[in-house]
Every structure is written in structure tokens, then in C-alpha cells.
Amino acid sequence: xxxxxxxxxxxxxxxxxxxxxxxxxxxxxxxxxxxxxxxxxxxxxxxxxxxxxxxxxxxxxxxxxxxxxxxxxxxxxxxxxxxxxxxxxxxxxxxxxxxxxxxxxxxxxxxxxxxxxxxxxxxxxxxxxxxxxxxxxxxxxx
Amino acid sequence: xxxxxxxxxxxxxxxxxxxxxxxxxxxxxxxxxxxxxxxxxxxxxxxxxxxxxxxxxxxxxxxxxxxxxxxxxxxxxxxxxxxxxxxxxxxxxxxxxxxxxxxxxxxxxxxxxxxxxxxxxxxxxxxxxxxxxxxxxxxxxxxxxxxxxxxxxxxxxxxxxxxxxxxxxxxxxxxxxxxxxxxxxxxxxxx
Numbered sequence: 001x002x003x004x005x006x007x008x009x010x011x012x013x014x015x016x017x018x019x020x021x022x023x024x025x026x027x028x029x030x031x032x033x034x035x036x037x038x039x040x041x042x043x044x045x046x047x048x049x050x051x052x053x054x055x056x057x058x059x060x061x062x063x064x065x066x067x068x069x070x071x072x073x074x075x076x077x078x079x080x081x082x083x084x085x086x087x088x089x090x091x092x093x094x095x096x097x098x099x100x101x102x103x104x105x106x107x108x109x110x111x112x113x114x115x116x117x118x119x120x121x122x123x124x125x126x127x128x129x130x131x132x133x134x135x136x137x138x139x140x141x142x
Numbered sequence: 143x144x145x146x147x148x149x150x151x152x153x154x155x156x157x158x159x160x161x162x163x164x165x166x167x168x169x170x171x172x173x174x175x176x177x178x179x180x181x182x183x184x185x186x187x188x189x190x191x192x193x194x195x196x197x198x199x200x201x202x203x204x205x206x207x208x209x210x211x212x213x214x215x216x217x218x219x220x221x222x223x224x225x226x227x228x229x230x231x232x233x234x235x236x237x238x239x240x241x242x243x244x245x246x247x248x249x250x251x252x253x254x255x256x257x258x259x260x261x262x263x264x265x266x267x268x269x270x271x272x273x274x275x276x277x278x279x280x281x282x283x284x285x286x287x288x289x290x291x292x293x294x295x296x297x298x299x300x301x302x303x304x305x306x307x308x309x310x311x312x313x314x315x316x317x318x319x320x321x322x323x324x325x326x327x328x329x330x331x332x333x
Contacts, residue, residue: 003323006273007292010262013188015181019198023180023205027172030206 073112170215175208179222182294183229189257189289190233200236204229223300226290230304250282257285261293269327276326277319284319287312 183204187197207228208215218224238246258278265271277285283305290301290312298316302309 003273003320003327004292006270007277007288009270010265010274010293012185012261012293013263015184016194016198019184019201020176020180022198023202024172024176026202027205027209031172031209031212034210034212 170208170212172205172209179225183225185261186226186294187229187233189261192257192260196236200229200232204232207232220300223296223303226294226296226304273323273327276323280319280322284315287315288319291316
């Protein structure tokens with residue numbers, strides 16, 4: 001008796017009438033109510049590309065802006081290409097712009113200079129303190 | 143059975159090599175998909191679940207999934223194994239929902255009670271009836287391997303991807319199952 005051949009002789013039961021129609025009707029409904037139609041897919045892909053581009057450019061924009069701000073507060077030149085407007089500090093120094101703007105910018109520049117001096121003093125204090133605790137014990141500190 | 147015909151405008155060789163990927167014509171044709179696999183899937187689900195109503199529900203749910211997988215179809219290399227896999231997963235989810243997680247997993251592992259009796263008409267020949275009873279007595283994994291190979295018409299590789307195991311494992315399960323059947327039917331001397 002060849003088991004495999006005998007198994008193939010078994011007759012499967014017939015599928016219920018109308019099964020095909022019921023299955024395909026429901027599948028067609030599911031397809032209609034699919035989350036994204038082809039047009040929506042294209043739109044979603046386009047939106048994704050825009051979002052990715054913006055996210056990719058964001059660090060560059062932030063870096064550029066940070067360089068510009070640093071140049072403004074430290075008195076260095078900005079990274080603007082030649083031919084563009086000069087930095088705000090240069091405008092203050094060369095006397096361009098309105099009085100109120102020049103005054104505000106001069107105050108900003110002065111504040112930046114003060115912060116720079118303060119930072120220099122803190123660094124100096126740290127440098128002097130370096131190694132101060134090396135020869136101390138915990139009991140001495142109490 | 144042609145797997146390529148289920149994609150409109152794509153020939154069989156193209157679909158087997160996955161060359162329909164990205165072509166505009168490669169839209170899934172549900173009619174052809176049912177024509178190729180519908181009844182086989184229905185009987186497989188009947189085998190897994192043991193109830194005509196449950197099998198029909200799960201078949202409908204499986205086809206809803208196929209309809210929603212419009213994009214994924216273009217990436218599938220073997221649609222025949224894929225449809226069985228989806229139907230099997232859907233049947234497992236159905237059993238877990240219906241019987242609860244623990245009992246559902248137990249039924250999945252053991253195979254449905256009297257599963258084959260619901261798939262096949264009662265044979266007139268006593269030997270065939272006895273054989274059917276013996277197949278029912280096989281462990282669930284071996285029974286599934288025998289079913290997929292002989293009644294599902296899948297290769298060992300396809301059956302392996304349906305069950306989520308290696309082809310060697312499926313082949314072993316099949317061989318052990320057939321050996322047990324031969325032994326039970328008194329056919330050991332014919333090997």
C-alpha cells in the first residue's frame with residue numbers, strides 16, 4: 001500500500017456555493033477602504049520628501065545662524081559672502097542705521113564684551129584651583 | 143498552478159523572478175488569486191480550524207489582507223507560499239481570539255480535532271477510511287507537513303516558509319509522518 005498515493009485519492013469536500021462571491025465582495029470593500037489611495041500615496045511620499053529635506057537642512061541653517069550670532073557678539077566678521085550687507089556691529093561702528101538701532105547694537109556689543117571678560121575670569125579661577133584638592137583629605141574638609 | 147497569472151499583465155516567469163517589482167501593471171487581481179488559491183486555502187483553513195463557518199470567516203479576512211497588501215505584493219517572490227502563510231497566521235489569530243491565548247496556542251500546536259474529516263468526504267473504501275483516521279492521529283506538526291505537501295501541493299521549501307521553520311524540519315516531519323502511516327497501515331515491508 002503506497003500511503004502517499006492513497007492520500008492523494010481522498011476526495012476533498014466542495015466549497016460552499018457563493019463562497020467566492022462573498023470572499024471577493026468583502027475583499028473589494030476592504031480595498032476601497034484601504035488607508036491610502038494611489039493619489040494619497042503620491043502625496044504622502046511628496047510630503048515625506050519635504051519633511052526629510054527640511055530636517056536635513058535644519059542643522060545647516062542652525063550652524064549658519066550660530067556663526068552669525070557669534071560674529072555679532074564677538075565682533076568678528078560674519079560668514080556672509082562679500083557683497084552682502086555688513087554685520088550689525090560694523091554698522092554700529094561705521095555709523096550706519098538709525099540712532100536707536102545703533103544704540104541697541106552698541107549695548108549688545110558691550111554686553112558681549114562684558115560676558116567675555118567674565119568668562120575669562122572664571123577660566124582663570126578654574127586654572128588656579130586645578131590640583132587644589134590633591135593634597136587634602138576628607139577630614140580636612142570637614 | 144500558475145502564480146504569475148494573479149498579476150495582471152505580468153507573465154509567469156517575470157513574477158517568479160520578482161521582475162514585476164515597480165511596474166505599473168503589477169496590480170493584484172483578486173479574481174485570479176481566488177481562482178488559483180481560493181479553494182485550496184479554504185480547505186487548508188478547514189483543516190486548521192475544523193469548522194466551515196470559521197474557515198469562511200478567516201478566508202474572507204485573509205483576502206481582505208491581500209487586498210490591503212497592494213504594495214507588498216510587488217515584493218513577494220513566491221505568492222503561493224505567501225497566501226498560505228497569511229491564511230495560517232490569520233487562522234492562528236482567530237483561534238487566539240476565540241479560545242483565548244493559551245488554549246488557542248494548544249490547539250494550534252496539536253491541530254484541530256477531526257480536522258481532516260471536515261476537509262475530505264468520507265471514503266467508501268475501508269482502507270482509505272482507516273488511512274484518514276490514522277492521519278488524524280498524527281502529531282499536529284507532522285499532520286500539517288503532510289497536509290501542505292500532499293493536499294496543499296506545496297514544495298518542502300514553500301511549506302517551510304508557511305510554517306516558519308527550515309525546509310529540513312518540514313521534510314523530517316513529513317517523512318516521520320509518512321513512516322508512521324506506513325507502519326500503521328502495515329506497509330513497512332514495501333519500503
